[in-house]
Amino acid sequence: MIFNSLRLLKHPLRLAQSIRASDIAYKWQQQLGQIYEKQGKTELALKNYDAAIANMAQVRDSLLSTNGDLQFSFQDEMEPTYRNYMRLLLASPNPDLKRVIQINEGLQIARLENFLRCGKIDLVALNQLQNLNSALAVIHIIDLGNTIELIIQSTDGSFHHHSVNSKKVRANVDHLLETLQDEELSSTDERVIISYSQAIYEKLIAPIKTYLPPSGTLIFILDKSFQSLPMGLLYDGKDYLIKHFSIAETLGSRVRQPKSLHKDQLKALIAGLSKDSPSFTDPNAPQGSKPLLQTAQEVKDVEKQTKSSTALLDDKFTIKRFEEELSQNNFPIVHISTHAQFSSDPFKTVLLAYDKVINIKDFGSLIKGTTQNSQDAIELLVLSACQTAKGNKHSVLGIAGIAVQAGARSTVATLWQVDADSTAQVMREFYKGLKNGETKAEALRLAQLSLLSDPKYKNKPYHWAPFLLVGSWL
Structure with missing residues (x-):
């Protein structure tokens, strides 16, 4: 029966390959890989999984370059093959670990590209x-x-x-x-x-x-x-x-080329909400959004620690004004203190400006024209007072997506909404570390340790643990 299955699969596969029909060939290669794996023919299984992934990548590239909204059925069609391939590679007595990393890298990048419904993402592999x-x-x-x-x-x-x-x-x-x-x-x-x-x-x-x-x-x-x-x-x-x-x-062991943030780059666009705003009533706003009373102080603290800055607080933080500032000035740092929610659903990955909710696609549109086509890309994007979607285990896709859309080399965000006072302390210490020449990762660590040594927060991971650095650590 297995022999018949192999014969039935090989014939249409040869036809698909002869006309370079990648969108058909990968399906037969997936199935052949599974059959050979069951037979214990490891080399043939690996060969077919490898070919299936290569053909799936071609199909994805074609879809993404044609229309970013076209969705390839990734979860059902692609992911099992990536994981079967890695599983089989690792079963070897001397597994090719570099190849496993490459396959996982491809899987994670593909997940993000599908989430963003975008074209190819320009990131560099760590080993390069x-x-x-x-x-x-x-x-x-x-x-x-x-x-x-x-x-x-x-x-x-x-x-x-x-x-x-x-x-x-x-x-x-x-x-x-x-x-x-x-x-x-x-x-x-x-x-x-x-x-x-x-x-x-x-x-x-x-x-x-x-x-x-x-x-x-x-x-x-x-x-x-x-x-x-x-x-x-x-x-x-x-x-x-x-x-x-x-x-x-990092996402799939890929980052934008790491680069240190020099002291003369401590110039920030700071935006925040400390009062009720019309965006709170938007149906896509995080539920229960309330004024962030300490945001005004956080904005002042960041202003003090940066070399020069522009602050957009409350009704000054409109989408139009935010876009104007980005287009007219070069800000290596963009610091946003507002309600935000990250989700594996791009439509539920949002930031709140004063007038409107900014979803991930809007955010990309606001920033792309002023950063991604310029040498003056955002070196550091800080998203304060944000949270991941409750019950959503893949919410960090939203954080990575925001970072990619912004063209940011490094992004700091929180996995849950933290107490305003402790957040203000972390941000104050974080920027102080940057000012003293620490790397972004070390500046964030020292800021978190400042809470761990503070009697008010020492035994409460709620306050210090949620801060996450995505991307370049330098």
Whole structure:
């Protein structure tokens, strides 16, 4: 029966290949890969999975270049093949870890391009970057269903692999996500959070600790629901990970070319809402939006820490004025303190200006003309007082999407809406660190540690843990 299936598939595949019909060929190659995998013919299975992914990429490129709104059925058609291919590669006694990273990179970038309904994203693979900090380690966490796979690139450039049964991890990840997205998080006992974060640390980080430097920067490339976890919150039994490492996330191990933010670039466009605004009543606004009373003080604090700045507060923060400032001036830093929500649904990924809600596509339109075609791209985009969509494990797609739409080299955002006073303190310390010449990742870490050492916030991860750096860590 399997022989007949192979014969029936090979004939139409040859016909599809003869007329270069990639949109047909990949389907047969997927099925052939699955059949050969069941037969234990690993090389033939890998060959067909590889060809299927190459043809799917051609189809996606054609659709995206023709019309960004055309959606390829990604979840059902593409993702299983990527994951089957990685699973089979990793089953080898000596797996090609670089190839696994490339496949995962392609999967994550394709997910973002589908989310944005855009063309090809211009990002650089980490392994193509030169002169990386020697204290830098890269950790890939890949979810392959029954297993969670970790691939580590150490500071000496060597690659290492560790596999964990997903049953030992997934329940704690789910419980931690539920806890962090609960409305009562601010009053949750720290011990509850630690019980989950320590269990995750013991299964994921402890086994690979020998491959990591004692300090420095960790770059995480996170898959699926792991993307909504603040990795600095993982607990080793004595300290949180943030105590020892500055942390950044990238999408599929790709970033815009990392570049340090020099002191003479501390020029910011600062926008914020501290009062009721018409946008609060928009049906797409985050539910329960209320005035952010500390935003006015946050705006003042950022103004003090930057070399020069323009502030748009409350009724001055209109879409028209925001666009005018961006088009008429070069702002390496754009700081927005307003209600925002990130979701894996692009229509629910929004920022609130005074007059209107700005969805992710509108945001891209506002900024693209003034940054992405210019050498004066946004070096740092800060989104304060934002939150991920409750119950949505893939909300970080929204943060990555906003960053891409803005053409931002680095983006700082929060995974949940934080207390205004503690946020103001983090932002004040973050900009102070930048002013003192720290990298963005280290400036953010020091700002978070300022809360961890403050008696008011010391035992409350709600205040310090949600801050996330996406993109360049320099």
